[in-house]
Amino acid sequence: MALCANDPSLHYIDTDLPEVVATKRDMLTQLPLGPAPNQHFELLPLNALDEAAFRSVVEKFEAGPLTIVNEGLLMYLTLEEKARLCQTIHAILKQRGGCWITADIYVKRPADLRMELPQSAGERRFFEQHHIEENKFDSYEAARAFFAAQGFEAVAEAVPDYKSLTVLPQLLAVLPEEARNRQEPPPKVQATWMLRAV
Template identity: 30%
Template sequence: MSNETDYRAVVNPIYLTAKTAVCLMADAEIPGADEIVRKLGVNHSDLGMADPDMMLGNELVVEAKYRTMCRLIEESGIKTNADLPCGYTPKALHMTEKGLRFVGLDLPIVAQEVEPVILSLAAHPDQIQIHGIDATNLDSLITALSDVDGPVCISTEGMMMYFTESEASAVVSNISHLLAKHGGCWITPDPEFMVQFFLTFQSVLGEKAIRKLEDSRKTATGQSDVLNLTNSFIIRPTDIKGTLETSYKFLQKHNLKAERINLAENMPELNAYRKLTPDQITAFKTAMANCFYWKITLDENQKLQTEKQETKPFELSYTLKDKMFSASLSGRMDTITAPELLKAWEKEKAENEITAVEIDCSGLQYISSAGLRVLLMIYKSLEDKSRFRMSNVSDDVLEILEVTGFDQFLLRV
Protein backbone atom coordinates (compact mmCIF):
# COMPACT_ATOMS: atom_id res chain seq x y z
CA MET A 1 0.00 0.00 0.00
CA SER A 2 1.32 3.33 -1.05
CA ASN A 3 0.01 6.17 1.07
CA GLU A 4 -2.07 7.34 4.03
CA THR A 5 -5.29 7.44 2.00
CA ASP A 6 -4.97 3.79 1.10
CA TYR A 7 -4.86 2.69 4.74
CA ARG A 8 -7.95 4.75 5.57
CA ALA A 9 -9.82 3.26 2.63
CA VAL A 10 -8.87 -0.28 3.59
CA VAL A 11 -10.09 -0.07 7.19
CA ASN A 12 -13.57 1.19 6.22
CA PRO A 13 -14.61 0.73 2.57
CA ILE A 14 -18.22 1.83 3.29
CA TYR A 15 -17.36 5.29 1.99
CA LEU A 16 -17.48 3.95 -1.59
CA THR A 17 -21.26 3.61 -1.30
CA ALA A 18 -21.47 7.41 -1.05
CA LYS A 19 -19.93 7.78 -4.51
CA THR A 20 -22.64 5.55 -5.97
CA ALA A 21 -25.27 7.72 -4.23
CA VAL A 22 -24.06 10.99 -5.75
CA CYS A 23 -23.90 9.43 -9.23
CA LEU A 24 -27.53 8.35 -8.87
CA MET A 25 -28.36 11.90 -7.75
CA ALA A 26 -26.67 13.24 -10.88
CA ASP A 27 -28.80 10.85 -12.99
CA ALA A 28 -31.88 12.26 -11.24
CA GLU A 29 -30.66 15.77 -12.10
CA ILE A 30 -30.56 16.89 -8.49
CA PRO A 31 -29.02 20.38 -8.62
CA GLY A 32 -25.30 20.37 -7.89
CA ALA A 33 -24.87 16.58 -8.09
CA ASP A 34 -23.50 16.50 -11.63
CA GLU A 35 -20.90 19.20 -10.84
CA ILE A 36 -19.82 17.25 -7.75
CA VAL A 37 -19.45 14.03 -9.75
CA ARG A 38 -17.36 15.81 -12.36
CA LYS A 39 -15.15 17.52 -9.80
CA LEU A 40 -14.61 14.22 -7.98
CA GLY A 41 -13.72 12.57 -11.26
CA VAL A 42 -15.99 9.60 -10.45
CA ASN A 43 -16.79 7.27 -13.28
CA HIS A 44 -20.28 5.78 -13.23
CA SER A 45 -19.09 2.57 -14.80
CA ASP A 46 -16.65 1.90 -11.92
CA LEU A 47 -19.49 1.64 -9.44
CA GLY A 48 -20.84 -1.75 -10.41
CA MET A 49 -24.39 -0.70 -11.32
CA ALA A 50 -24.87 -1.20 -15.04
CA ASP A 51 -28.28 -2.87 -15.11
CA PRO A 52 -30.92 -0.26 -16.14
CA ASP A 53 -33.69 -1.71 -13.90
CA MET A 54 -31.41 -1.76 -10.89
CA MET A 55 -30.32 1.80 -11.64
CA LEU A 56 -33.92 2.99 -11.99
CA GLY A 57 -34.97 1.38 -8.69
CA ASN A 58 -31.96 2.83 -6.88
CA GLU A 59 -32.39 6.25 -8.48
CA LEU A 60 -36.00 6.42 -7.27
CA VAL A 61 -34.98 5.47 -3.73
CA VAL A 62 -32.09 7.94 -3.67
CA GLU A 63 -34.05 10.88 -5.14
CA ALA A 64 -37.10 10.27 -2.92
CA LYS A 65 -34.82 10.11 0.12
CA TYR A 66 -32.79 13.18 -0.73
CA ARG A 67 -35.70 15.44 -1.63
CA THR A 68 -37.92 14.32 1.23
CA MET A 69 -35.12 14.60 3.76
CA CYS A 70 -34.32 18.15 2.56
CA ARG A 71 -37.97 19.08 2.99
CA LEU A 72 -38.23 17.50 6.47
CA ILE A 73 -35.04 19.21 7.63
CA GLU A 74 -36.30 22.60 6.41
CA GLU A 75 -39.71 22.03 7.98
CA SER A 76 -38.13 21.19 11.34
CA GLY A 77 -37.53 24.95 11.62
CA ILE A 78 -34.06 24.24 13.10
CA LYS A 79 -31.40 26.52 11.67
CA THR A 80 -28.42 24.15 11.75
CA ASN A 81 -28.34 20.89 9.83
CA ALA A 82 -25.67 18.41 10.92
CA ASP A 83 -25.58 15.79 8.17
CA LEU A 84 -24.14 12.57 9.56
CA PRO A 85 -22.85 11.18 7.21
CA CYS A 86 -22.72 13.90 4.54
CA GLY A 87 -21.08 11.74 1.87
CA TYR A 88 -20.69 13.59 -1.42
CA THR A 89 -24.26 14.92 -1.78
CA PRO A 90 -25.15 18.54 -2.68
CA LYS A 91 -27.18 18.92 0.54
CA ALA A 92 -24.77 21.59 1.83
CA LEU A 93 -25.53 23.69 -1.27
CA HIS A 94 -29.28 23.24 -0.92
CA MET A 95 -29.47 23.88 2.82
CA THR A 96 -27.35 27.02 2.76
CA GLU A 97 -29.40 28.41 -0.13
CA LYS A 98 -32.43 27.95 2.13
CA GLY A 99 -30.71 29.97 4.87
CA LEU A 100 -29.59 27.09 7.09
CA ARG A 101 -26.12 26.52 8.41
CA PHE A 102 -24.68 23.17 7.30
CA VAL A 103 -22.25 20.99 9.20
CA GLY A 104 -21.17 17.98 7.16
CA LEU A 105 -19.81 15.05 9.15
CA ASP A 106 -18.19 11.99 7.60
CA LEU A 107 -15.12 9.80 7.85
CA PRO A 108 -11.90 11.79 7.43
CA ILE A 109 -11.23 10.25 4.01
CA VAL A 110 -14.59 11.57 2.73
CA ALA A 111 -14.51 14.93 4.54
CA GLN A 112 -11.10 15.71 3.11
CA GLU A 113 -12.15 14.85 -0.43
CA VAL A 114 -15.57 16.51 -0.41
CA GLU A 115 -14.77 19.74 1.44
CA PRO A 116 -12.93 21.57 -1.38
CA VAL A 117 -15.47 20.38 -3.95
CA ILE A 118 -18.47 21.63 -1.94
CA LEU A 119 -16.85 24.91 -0.93
CA SER A 120 -15.91 25.66 -4.54
CA LEU A 121 -19.54 25.23 -5.64
CA ALA A 122 -21.22 26.99 -2.71
CA ALA A 123 -22.86 30.41 -2.91
CA HIS A 124 -22.53 30.66 0.90
CA PRO A 125 -19.30 28.86 1.82
CA ASP A 126 -19.14 30.73 5.16
CA GLN A 127 -22.25 28.78 6.24
CA ILE A 128 -20.65 25.39 5.56
CA GLN A 129 -18.29 23.34 7.69
CA ILE A 130 -17.16 19.82 6.89
CA HIS A 131 -15.48 17.71 9.57
CA GLY A 132 -13.81 14.31 9.59
CA ILE A 133 -15.35 12.25 12.38
CA ASP A 134 -16.28 8.68 13.24
CA ALA A 135 -19.95 8.41 14.22
CA THR A 136 -19.04 5.82 16.88
CA ASN A 137 -16.57 8.27 18.43
CA LEU A 138 -18.33 10.80 20.70
CA ASP A 139 -15.31 13.05 21.20
CA SER A 140 -14.96 13.54 17.45
CA LEU A 141 -18.65 14.56 17.18
CA ILE A 142 -18.54 16.91 20.18
CA THR A 143 -15.49 18.66 18.76
CA ALA A 144 -17.06 19.00 15.31
CA LEU A 145 -20.17 20.66 16.77
CA SER A 146 -18.34 22.69 19.41
CA ASP A 147 -19.10 26.09 17.89
CA VAL A 148 -22.72 25.37 17.00
CA ASP A 149 -25.17 27.51 18.98
CA GLY A 150 -28.80 26.54 19.33
CA PRO A 151 -30.48 23.29 18.36
CA VAL A 152 -29.33 20.98 15.58
CA CYS A 153 -31.27 18.91 13.13
CA ILE A 154 -29.13 15.81 12.69
CA SER A 155 -29.86 13.97 9.44
CA THR A 156 -28.70 10.43 8.74
CA GLU A 157 -29.15 8.86 5.32
CA GLY A 158 -27.61 5.55 4.41
CA MET A 159 -25.40 4.79 7.41
CA MET A 160 -27.08 2.93 10.27
CA MET A 161 -27.54 -0.34 8.34
CA TYR A 162 -23.77 -0.74 7.89
CA PHE A 163 -23.12 -0.94 11.62
CA THR A 164 -22.72 -3.95 13.85
CA GLU A 165 -24.87 -4.11 16.97
CA SER A 166 -22.26 -2.48 19.19
CA GLU A 167 -21.48 0.23 16.64
CA ALA A 168 -25.19 1.06 16.18
CA SER A 169 -25.54 1.26 19.94
CA ALA A 170 -22.52 3.59 20.23
CA VAL A 171 -23.87 5.85 17.47
CA VAL A 172 -27.39 6.07 18.94
CA SER A 173 -25.91 6.83 22.35
CA ASN A 174 -23.72 9.55 20.80
CA ILE A 175 -26.69 11.13 19.02
CA SER A 176 -28.66 11.09 22.25
CA HIS A 177 -25.75 12.85 23.92
CA LEU A 178 -25.62 15.51 21.17
CA LEU A 179 -29.38 16.12 21.37
CA ALA A 180 -29.16 16.48 25.16
CA LYS A 181 -26.34 18.97 24.75
CA HIS A 182 -27.63 21.04 21.81
CA GLY A 183 -31.37 20.32 21.62
CA GLY A 184 -33.05 19.52 18.31
CA CYS A 185 -33.98 16.30 16.56
CA TRP A 186 -32.64 13.43 14.49
CA ILE A 187 -34.35 12.70 11.16
CA THR A 188 -33.56 9.51 9.30
CA PRO A 189 -34.99 7.14 6.69
CA ASP A 190 -32.54 4.42 7.74
CA PRO A 191 -34.66 2.25 10.08
CA GLU A 192 -37.14 1.41 7.30
CA PHE A 193 -34.75 1.51 4.36
CA MET A 194 -35.45 -2.12 3.43
CA VAL A 195 -39.18 -1.43 3.24
CA GLN A 196 -38.55 1.57 0.98
CA PHE A 197 -36.31 -0.47 -1.32
CA PHE A 198 -38.69 -3.40 -1.43
CA LEU A 199 -41.82 -1.33 -2.18
CA THR A 200 -40.05 0.90 -4.72
CA PHE A 201 -38.68 -2.04 -6.69
CA GLN A 202 -41.95 -3.97 -6.45
CA SER A 203 -44.10 -1.03 -7.60
CA VAL A 204 -42.05 -0.22 -10.70
CA LEU A 205 -40.39 -3.53 -11.64
CA GLY A 206 -43.14 -6.02 -10.79
CA GLU A 207 -42.02 -9.64 -11.03
CA LYS A 208 -38.38 -8.76 -11.65
CA ALA A 209 -38.23 -6.87 -8.34
CA ILE A 210 -36.87 -9.61 -6.07
CA ARG A 211 -34.03 -10.52 -8.42
CA LYS A 212 -33.05 -6.89 -8.97
CA LEU A 213 -33.21 -6.19 -5.24
CA GLU A 214 -30.89 -9.09 -4.55
CA ASP A 215 -28.43 -7.71 -7.14
CA SER A 216 -28.61 -4.29 -5.46
CA ARG A 217 -27.98 -5.80 -2.05
CA LYS A 218 -24.95 -7.64 -3.42
CA THR A 219 -23.58 -4.37 -4.85
CA ALA A 220 -24.03 -2.58 -1.52
CA THR A 221 -22.52 -5.38 0.57
CA GLY A 222 -19.70 -5.87 -1.94
CA GLN A 223 -18.78 -2.18 -1.88
CA SER A 224 -19.02 -1.82 1.89
CA ASP A 225 -17.60 -5.23 2.93
CA VAL A 226 -20.57 -5.49 5.31
CA LEU A 227 -22.61 -8.68 5.09
CA ASN A 228 -25.84 -8.26 6.97
CA LEU A 229 -27.09 -4.67 6.63
CA THR A 230 -29.06 -5.08 9.84
CA ASN A 231 -28.98 -4.47 13.59
CA SER A 232 -31.54 -3.70 16.32
CA PHE A 233 -32.30 -0.28 14.85
CA ILE A 234 -33.31 -1.65 11.44
CA ILE A 235 -36.85 -2.79 10.56
CA ARG A 236 -37.20 -6.01 8.57
CA PRO A 237 -40.03 -6.12 6.00
CA THR A 238 -40.74 -9.74 6.98
CA ASP A 239 -41.49 -8.79 10.60
CA ILE A 240 -42.37 -5.10 10.76
CA LYS A 241 -44.29 -5.35 14.03
CA GLY A 242 -41.64 -7.34 15.91
CA THR A 243 -38.68 -5.33 14.66
CA LEU A 244 -40.46 -2.01 15.34
CA GLU A 245 -40.79 -3.08 18.96
CA THR A 246 -37.10 -4.02 19.11
CA SER A 247 -36.06 -0.73 17.54
CA TYR A 248 -38.20 1.40 19.88
CA LYS A 249 -36.70 -0.44 22.86
CA PHE A 250 -33.23 0.10 21.45
CA LEU A 251 -33.93 3.86 21.24
CA GLN A 252 -35.49 3.91 24.70
CA LYS A 253 -32.27 2.53 26.18
CA HIS A 254 -30.69 5.79 24.99
CA ASN A 255 -33.51 8.09 26.16
CA LEU A 256 -34.89 8.53 22.67
CA LYS A 257 -38.33 8.19 21.13
CA ALA A 258 -39.43 8.07 17.49
CA GLU A 259 -42.29 9.52 15.48
CA ARG A 260 -42.92 7.85 12.10
CA ILE A 261 -43.40 10.26 9.21
CA ASN A 262 -45.28 9.06 6.17
CA LEU A 263 -43.21 9.24 3.00
CA ALA A 264 -46.07 9.65 0.49
CA GLU A 265 -47.42 12.62 2.44
CA ASN A 266 -44.09 14.42 2.47
CA MET A 267 -42.39 13.43 -0.78
CA PRO A 268 -41.99 16.19 -3.41
CA GLU A 269 -42.42 15.41 -7.13
CA LEU A 270 -39.41 13.52 -8.48
CA ASN A 271 -37.42 14.08 -11.69
CA ALA A 272 -37.14 10.31 -12.03
CA TYR A 273 -40.87 10.17 -12.88
CA ARG A 274 -39.79 11.12 -16.41
CA LYS A 275 -38.47 7.57 -16.71
CA LEU A 276 -41.75 5.97 -15.57
CA THR A 277 -45.12 5.29 -17.22
CA PRO A 278 -48.21 6.92 -15.66
CA ASP A 279 -49.19 3.52 -14.20
CA GLN A 280 -45.76 3.07 -12.67
CA ILE A 281 -45.95 6.55 -11.10
CA THR A 282 -49.33 5.78 -9.55
CA ALA A 283 -48.13 2.40 -8.25
CA PHE A 284 -44.98 4.01 -6.83
CA LYS A 285 -46.84 6.81 -5.04
CA THR A 286 -49.37 4.34 -3.62
CA ALA A 287 -46.56 2.11 -2.36
CA MET A 288 -44.77 5.01 -0.66
CA ALA A 289 -47.81 5.46 1.62
CA ASN A 290 -46.44 2.39 3.43
CA CYS A 291 -42.97 3.86 3.94
CA PHE A 292 -41.94 5.89 6.93
CA TYR A 293 -39.03 8.12 7.93
CA TRP A 294 -38.29 8.68 11.60
CA LYS A 295 -38.08 11.88 13.56
CA ILE A 296 -36.29 11.01 16.77
CA THR A 297 -36.12 13.21 19.84
CA LEU A 298 -35.11 12.93 23.46
CA ASP A 299 -37.72 11.25 25.59
CA GLU A 300 -38.32 13.92 28.21
CA ASN A 301 -40.12 11.37 30.40
CA GLN A 302 -36.89 9.54 30.92
CA LYS A 303 -33.98 10.61 33.03
CA LEU A 304 -31.47 12.53 30.92
CA GLN A 305 -28.02 11.02 30.81
CA THR A 306 -25.72 13.66 29.45
CA GLU A 307 -22.71 12.36 31.29
CA LYS A 308 -20.07 11.16 28.99
CA GLN A 309 -17.96 8.10 29.62
CA GLU A 310 -14.29 8.99 29.79
CA THR A 311 -12.36 7.68 26.82
CA LYS A 312 -8.62 7.45 26.61
CA PRO A 313 -6.95 8.57 23.36
CA PHE A 314 -5.86 5.72 21.11
CA GLU A 315 -2.29 4.63 21.68
CA LEU A 316 -0.22 2.04 19.90
CA SER A 317 3.22 0.82 20.83
CA TYR A 318 4.93 -2.15 19.28
CA THR A 319 8.17 -4.07 19.03
CA LEU A 320 9.54 -6.68 16.70
CA LYS A 321 11.76 -9.33 18.21
CA ASP A 322 12.60 -12.88 17.11
CA LYS A 323 10.08 -12.58 14.23
CA MET A 324 7.34 -11.75 16.75
CA PHE A 325 5.28 -8.54 16.27
CA SER A 326 4.11 -7.49 19.76
CA ALA A 327 1.70 -4.59 19.91
CA SER A 328 -0.05 -2.95 22.81
CA LEU A 329 -3.32 -1.10 22.14
CA SER A 330 -5.19 1.33 24.32
CA GLY A 331 -8.19 3.67 24.00
CA ARG A 332 -10.59 3.34 21.07
CA MET A 333 -9.64 1.58 17.88
CA ASP A 334 -12.09 2.86 15.25
CA THR A 335 -12.07 4.15 11.66
CA ILE A 336 -10.01 7.17 12.69
CA THR A 337 -7.36 5.29 14.67
CA ALA A 338 -7.21 1.78 13.13
CA PRO A 339 -5.10 2.91 10.12
CA GLU A 340 -2.24 3.53 12.57
CA LEU A 341 -1.96 -0.18 13.43
CA LEU A 342 -2.36 -1.21 9.79
CA LYS A 343 0.38 1.19 8.73
CA ALA A 344 2.78 -0.05 11.43
CA TRP A 345 2.05 -3.66 10.52
CA GLU A 346 2.49 -3.16 6.77
CA LYS A 347 5.76 -1.31 7.33
CA GLU A 348 7.22 -4.04 9.58
CA LYS A 349 5.96 -6.83 7.37
CA ALA A 350 7.54 -5.25 4.30
CA GLU A 351 10.93 -5.04 6.02
CA ASN A 352 11.02 -8.19 8.18
CA GLU A 353 9.95 -11.78 8.36
CA ILE A 354 7.12 -12.06 10.91
CA THR A 355 5.89 -15.45 12.09
CA ALA A 356 3.99 -14.55 15.27
CA VAL A 357 1.80 -11.75 16.57
CA GLU A 358 0.87 -10.80 20.11
CA ILE A 359 -1.66 -8.04 20.75
CA ASP A 360 -1.97 -6.80 24.32
CA CYS A 361 -5.45 -5.33 24.71
CA SER A 362 -5.27 -4.40 28.39
CA GLY A 363 -5.91 -0.70 27.65
CA LEU A 364 -8.29 -1.24 24.73
CA GLN A 365 -11.70 0.28 25.56
CA TYR A 366 -13.59 -0.17 22.30
CA ILE A 367 -13.09 -1.68 18.88
CA SER A 368 -15.22 -0.94 15.81
CA SER A 369 -15.43 -3.06 12.67
CA ALA A 370 -12.62 -0.98 11.17
CA GLY A 371 -10.35 -2.16 14.03
CA LEU A 372 -11.58 -5.73 13.69
CA ARG A 373 -10.90 -5.61 9.96
CA VAL A 374 -7.26 -4.68 10.64
CA LEU A 375 -6.81 -7.44 13.23
CA LEU A 376 -8.30 -9.94 10.80
CA MET A 377 -5.92 -8.80 8.05
CA ILE A 378 -2.97 -9.31 10.37
CA TYR A 379 -4.29 -12.70 11.46
CA LYS A 380 -4.83 -13.80 7.85
CA SER A 381 -1.37 -12.83 6.75
CA LEU A 382 0.26 -15.17 9.28
CA GLU A 383 1.15 -18.52 7.81
CA ASP A 384 0.67 -20.36 11.10
CA LYS A 385 -2.61 -18.90 12.43
CA SER A 386 -2.07 -20.48 15.85
CA ARG A 387 0.73 -17.97 16.39
CA PHE A 388 -1.73 -15.04 16.60
CA ARG A 389 -2.59 -14.16 20.19
CA MET A 390 -4.67 -11.45 21.82
CA SER A 391 -4.30 -11.03 25.57
CA ASN A 392 -6.00 -9.08 28.38
CA VAL A 393 -9.20 -8.55 26.41
CA SER A 394 -11.74 -6.62 28.53
CA ASP A 395 -15.35 -7.83 28.91
CA ASP A 396 -16.62 -4.98 26.68
CA VAL A 397 -14.24 -5.81 23.85
CA LEU A 398 -14.85 -9.54 24.32
CA GLU A 399 -18.58 -8.95 23.85
CA ILE A 400 -17.92 -7.12 20.57
CA LEU A 401 -15.69 -9.96 19.36
CA GLU A 402 -18.30 -12.56 20.31
CA VAL A 403 -21.27 -10.76 18.76
CA THR A 404 -19.42 -10.19 15.50
CA GLY A 405 -18.10 -13.76 15.45
CA PHE A 406 -14.49 -12.54 15.30
CA ASP A 407 -13.72 -14.44 18.51
CA GLN A 408 -13.80 -17.64 16.39
CA PHE A 409 -10.63 -16.53 14.65
CA LEU A 410 -8.91 -14.02 16.85
CA LEU A 411 -9.34 -15.73 20.22
CA ARG A 412 -8.90 -19.32 19.12
CA VAL A 413 -5.84 -19.95 21.22
Protein backbone atom coordinates in the same frame (compact mmCIF):
# COMPACT_ATOMS: atom_id res chain seq x y z
CA MET B 1 -25.40 24.45 0.19
CA ALA B 2 -28.49 25.93 -1.46
CA LEU B 3 -30.19 26.23 1.94
CA CYS B 4 -27.16 28.06 3.36
CA ALA B 5 -26.93 30.36 0.34
CA ASN B 6 -30.60 31.28 0.75
CA ASP B 7 -30.64 31.61 4.52
CA PRO B 8 -27.62 33.33 6.08
CA SER B 9 -28.86 32.45 9.58
CA LEU B 10 -28.51 28.72 8.91
CA HIS B 11 -25.40 26.94 10.22
CA TYR B 12 -24.99 23.59 8.44
CA ILE B 13 -22.12 21.17 9.00
CA ASP B 14 -21.89 18.29 6.54
CA THR B 15 -19.79 15.38 7.79
CA ASP B 16 -18.56 12.07 6.44
CA LEU B 17 -15.51 9.84 6.74
CA PRO B 18 -12.23 11.63 5.82
CA GLU B 19 -11.80 10.05 2.38
CA VAL B 20 -15.34 10.96 1.32
CA VAL B 21 -14.90 14.53 2.59
CA ALA B 22 -11.68 14.80 0.57
CA THR B 23 -13.58 13.68 -2.56
CA LYS B 24 -16.42 16.12 -1.86
CA ARG B 25 -13.96 18.98 -1.34
CA ASP B 26 -12.33 18.10 -4.63
CA MET B 27 -15.72 18.08 -6.38
CA LEU B 28 -16.61 21.46 -4.89
CA THR B 29 -13.53 23.00 -6.47
CA GLN B 30 -14.45 21.53 -9.87
CA LEU B 31 -18.20 22.19 -10.03
CA PRO B 32 -19.45 25.48 -11.44
CA LEU B 33 -21.38 26.34 -8.28
CA GLY B 34 -21.20 30.13 -8.46
CA PRO B 35 -20.38 32.19 -5.39
CA ALA B 36 -19.34 30.20 -2.32
CA PRO B 37 -22.13 29.69 0.24
CA ASN B 38 -21.69 31.64 3.47
CA GLN B 39 -19.18 30.55 6.09
CA HIS B 40 -22.01 28.74 7.85
CA PHE B 41 -21.65 25.85 5.42
CA GLU B 42 -18.86 23.56 6.59
CA LEU B 43 -17.67 20.20 5.30
CA LEU B 44 -15.77 18.28 7.98
CA PRO B 45 -14.38 14.76 8.40
CA LEU B 46 -16.03 12.75 11.18
CA ASN B 47 -16.29 9.13 12.14
CA ALA B 48 -19.74 9.24 13.74
CA LEU B 49 -18.70 6.48 16.19
CA ASP B 50 -15.94 8.66 17.65
CA GLU B 51 -17.79 10.39 20.49
CA ALA B 52 -15.08 12.95 21.25
CA ALA B 53 -14.83 13.94 17.57
CA PHE B 54 -18.64 14.10 17.31
CA ARG B 55 -18.75 16.45 20.31
CA SER B 56 -16.04 18.70 18.90
CA VAL B 57 -18.06 19.11 15.66
CA VAL B 58 -21.17 19.90 17.72
CA GLU B 59 -19.24 22.54 19.68
CA LYS B 60 -18.81 24.50 16.45
CA PHE B 61 -22.51 25.31 16.52
CA GLU B 62 -23.78 28.34 18.38
CA ALA B 63 -25.55 27.61 21.71
CA GLY B 64 -29.10 26.28 21.45
CA PRO B 65 -31.05 23.38 19.98
CA LEU B 66 -29.62 21.28 17.15
CA THR B 67 -31.04 19.16 14.37
CA ILE B 68 -28.89 16.10 13.71
CA VAL B 69 -29.73 14.52 10.34
CA ASN B 70 -28.41 11.34 8.80
CA GLU B 71 -29.19 9.36 5.69
CA GLY B 72 -27.50 6.11 4.75
CA LEU B 73 -25.46 5.36 7.87
CA LEU B 74 -27.28 3.02 10.28
CA MET B 75 -27.25 0.07 7.88
CA TYR B 76 -23.45 0.09 7.98
CA LEU B 77 -23.47 -0.27 11.76
CA THR B 78 -24.02 -3.36 13.91
CA LEU B 79 -26.62 -3.17 16.67
CA GLU B 80 -23.86 -2.49 19.21
CA GLU B 81 -22.44 0.33 17.05
CA LYS B 82 -25.92 1.79 16.54
CA ALA B 83 -26.37 1.78 20.34
CA ARG B 84 -23.03 3.63 20.76
CA LEU B 85 -24.10 6.27 18.24
CA CYS B 86 -27.45 6.59 20.03
CA GLN B 87 -25.67 7.20 23.36
CA THR B 88 -23.58 10.01 21.83
CA ILE B 89 -26.57 11.69 20.17
CA HIS B 90 -28.80 11.20 23.22
CA ALA B 91 -26.30 12.91 25.54
CA ILE B 92 -25.86 15.82 23.09
CA LEU B 93 -29.60 16.36 22.61
CA LYS B 94 -30.27 16.16 26.35
CA GLN B 95 -27.68 18.89 26.82
CA ARG B 96 -28.55 21.13 23.86
CA GLY B 97 -32.16 20.34 22.98
CA GLY B 98 -33.35 19.65 19.45
CA CYS B 99 -34.00 16.42 17.60
CA TRP B 100 -32.49 13.66 15.45
CA ILE B 101 -33.95 12.99 12.02
CA THR B 102 -32.86 9.65 10.64
CA ALA B 103 -33.84 8.34 7.23
CA ASP B 104 -32.31 4.97 8.09
CA ILE B 105 -35.26 3.01 9.47
CA TYR B 106 -34.79 0.15 7.01
CA VAL B 107 -36.43 -3.18 7.68
CA LYS B 108 -35.20 -6.53 6.38
CA ARG B 109 -36.85 -7.24 3.04
CA PRO B 110 -38.72 -10.47 2.29
CA ALA B 111 -36.77 -12.68 -0.15
CA ASP B 112 -39.27 -12.13 -3.01
CA LEU B 113 -38.86 -8.36 -2.76
CA ARG B 114 -35.09 -8.73 -2.67
CA MET B 115 -35.25 -10.66 -5.92
CA GLU B 116 -37.47 -8.05 -7.56
CA LEU B 117 -35.14 -5.09 -7.37
CA PRO B 118 -32.39 -5.35 -9.94
CA GLN B 119 -28.89 -5.42 -8.44
CA SER B 120 -25.58 -5.53 -10.26
CA ALA B 121 -22.92 -8.04 -9.17
CA GLY B 122 -20.95 -5.10 -7.73
CA GLU B 123 -23.93 -3.88 -5.71
CA ARG B 124 -24.57 -7.40 -4.42
CA ARG B 125 -20.90 -7.70 -3.34
CA PHE B 126 -21.10 -4.30 -1.63
CA PHE B 127 -24.27 -5.30 0.28
CA GLU B 128 -22.68 -8.57 1.38
CA GLN B 129 -19.37 -7.00 2.36
CA HIS B 130 -21.08 -4.42 4.58
CA HIS B 131 -23.74 -6.85 5.92
CA ILE B 132 -26.37 -4.31 4.87
CA GLU B 133 -29.34 -6.69 5.03
CA GLU B 134 -28.35 -8.08 8.46
CA ASN B 135 -27.87 -4.57 9.83
CA LYS B 136 -31.42 -3.55 8.98
CA PHE B 137 -34.11 -3.69 11.66
CA ASP B 138 -36.30 -6.83 11.90
CA SER B 139 -39.47 -4.71 11.80
CA TYR B 140 -40.68 -1.16 12.48
CA GLU B 141 -41.82 -2.33 15.94
CA ALA B 142 -38.31 -3.66 16.61
CA ALA B 143 -36.82 -0.33 15.49
CA ARG B 144 -39.20 1.59 17.78
CA ALA B 145 -38.30 -0.70 20.71
CA PHE B 146 -34.57 -0.33 19.96
CA PHE B 147 -34.76 3.48 20.00
CA ALA B 148 -36.98 3.46 23.11
CA ALA B 149 -34.35 1.33 24.89
CA GLN B 150 -31.78 3.98 23.91
CA GLY B 151 -33.94 6.75 25.39
CA PHE B 152 -35.53 8.04 22.18
CA GLU B 153 -39.14 8.52 21.21
CA ALA B 154 -40.17 8.62 17.54
CA VAL B 155 -42.36 11.73 17.41
CA ALA B 156 -42.98 12.04 13.65
CA GLU B 157 -42.56 10.13 10.41
CA ALA B 158 -41.93 11.75 7.03
CA VAL B 159 -44.55 11.09 4.36
CA PRO B 160 -42.73 10.40 1.09
CA ASP B 161 -43.99 12.02 -2.08
CA TYR B 162 -42.79 9.51 -4.69
CA LYS B 163 -44.04 11.60 -7.60
CA SER B 164 -41.63 14.41 -6.75
CA LEU B 165 -38.59 12.10 -6.64
CA THR B 166 -36.28 13.19 -9.41
CA VAL B 167 -34.92 9.62 -9.85
CA LEU B 168 -38.39 8.09 -10.27
CA PRO B 169 -38.28 7.92 -14.12
CA GLN B 170 -34.87 6.17 -14.00
CA LEU B 171 -36.06 3.78 -11.29
CA LEU B 172 -39.22 2.89 -13.20
CA ALA B 173 -37.15 2.26 -16.31
CA VAL B 174 -35.14 -0.52 -14.64
CA LEU B 175 -37.99 -2.19 -12.73
CA PRO B 176 -39.39 -5.46 -14.11
CA GLU B 177 -42.62 -5.08 -16.13
CA GLU B 178 -45.04 -6.37 -13.46
CA ALA B 179 -43.54 -4.14 -10.74
CA ARG B 180 -43.72 -1.13 -13.09
CA ASN B 181 -47.40 -1.66 -13.89
CA ARG B 182 -48.51 -2.37 -10.35
CA GLN B 183 -51.29 -0.01 -9.25
CA GLU B 184 -50.77 -0.14 -5.50
CA PRO B 185 -48.01 1.99 -3.91
CA PRO B 186 -44.58 0.35 -3.56
CA PRO B 187 -44.11 -1.80 -0.43
CA LYS B 188 -42.70 0.16 2.47
CA VAL B 189 -39.06 -0.77 3.02
CA GLN B 190 -37.85 2.36 4.76
CA ALA B 191 -39.04 5.15 7.04
CA THR B 192 -37.69 8.52 8.10
CA TRP B 193 -38.28 9.30 11.77
CA MET B 194 -37.87 12.35 13.94
CA LEU B 195 -36.55 11.21 17.31
CA ARG B 196 -36.49 13.13 20.57
CA ALA B 197 -34.32 12.27 23.57
CA VAL B 198 -36.63 11.58 26.51
